[in-house]
Amino acid sequence: MRNLMVTGGAGFIGSNFTRYMLEKYPDYTVLVYDKLTYAGNLDNLKDVAARFGDRYAFVQGDICDAATVREAIRAYDVDTIVNFAAESHVDRSIMNPDAFIKTDVYGTYVLLEATRELGLERMHQVSTDEVYGHVPEGASKETDPVAPRSPYAASKASADLMVNAYHITYGLPVTITRGANNIGPYQYPEKVVPLFVTNALDDQPLPLYGDGEQVRDYQYVLDHCEAIDLVLHKGEIGEIYNVGTGTEMRNIDMTRLVLKLLGKPESLIQPVRDRPGHDRRYALDVTKIRALGWEPGHTCEEAIEKTVRWYVENEWWWRPIKSGERYREYYRRQYAGREIT
């Protein structure tokens, strides 16, 4: 394992993972293969291109395009695929599921086929705790059945099932990680934490869905990257590993913490109509990844604090996104007239 293809590497977690791996392994190369959808952004990799020019390459391509995927694998002598490429936002999957089925399901199949035909060493699938669905009590184990409830979660669960099927049927060397909510640098400001931080910085309302009692496990993105690295090197082929802090936080508490860290008033909180089918709670049992030797480096609170600081210090990154017509149009569609008064 030396030459990685990081699909979706121009997005949030993929760009953090690319930087992390190039810093950690001086003899590795990384090819970022990314379609550059609205969420893909070469600004996320600006420093990477400058620092690791000889070991880093970028190809713009769709994971659904089998010919271009194979061409890139051959051209860069790729031995391992780490698949981050996906449509990743639940609200967009509710508006329009089409791209989710194409990229998250069919695209994963294309990568599996390429892994099989070209005899790659590993295909790692980056999955999500959302595949387990709403978890009213206890914590999801890797052996629990999937019970996805949004089009996004269903597309990710479908991909997991196909990855597992390729392992069983063809003996493909695969691994899967199922991560809890990531936060940190370069997260597109549609996701709740960067959305709330950047709105608060501009004294704009923070649209909190429903009663704000929903529970998430907000983990720092580099902790998640570390866990994927560990699974790549020490994980068992054919296995699934949950990744999260194993603790929980209510959205209302996350929101209050963001405001407190920024010195902004709670009057900025604007309750809005809830997300349809909103999963009220996710909770992961992380015993298995811990047994491999991984510990989360940050609590949810520490992760939020670091994230807030990054957005305060990096307006150059998020202001152009938020002021662009594409983002503003999405924001209007998603939030206009949704206020609960």
Ligand code: NAD
């Ligand atoms: P993101 O939306 O920030 O990035 C996705 C990237 O994939 C973008 O660069 C986009 O251009 C690219 N992409 C989309 N469709 C593509 C296609 N057809 N071909 C090639 N590239 C394509 O997403 P993220 O938050 O970084 O999530 C990365 C992965 O991690 C996803 O698979 C997601 O399901 C999973 N995940 C995310 C979280 C989270 O909290 N963000 C948690 C657990 C798992």
Ligand code: DAU
């Ligand atoms: O759990 C892992 C998942 O985390 C990943 O698989 C997804 O790719 C990622 O988008 C994220 O999904 P969530 O739906 O949990 O993240 P989001 O940031 O959209 O929402 C987090 C919580 O905040 C959720 O309970 C909904 C709520 N929320 C979200 C938005 C965008 C609000 O209250 N207001 C908002 O405006």
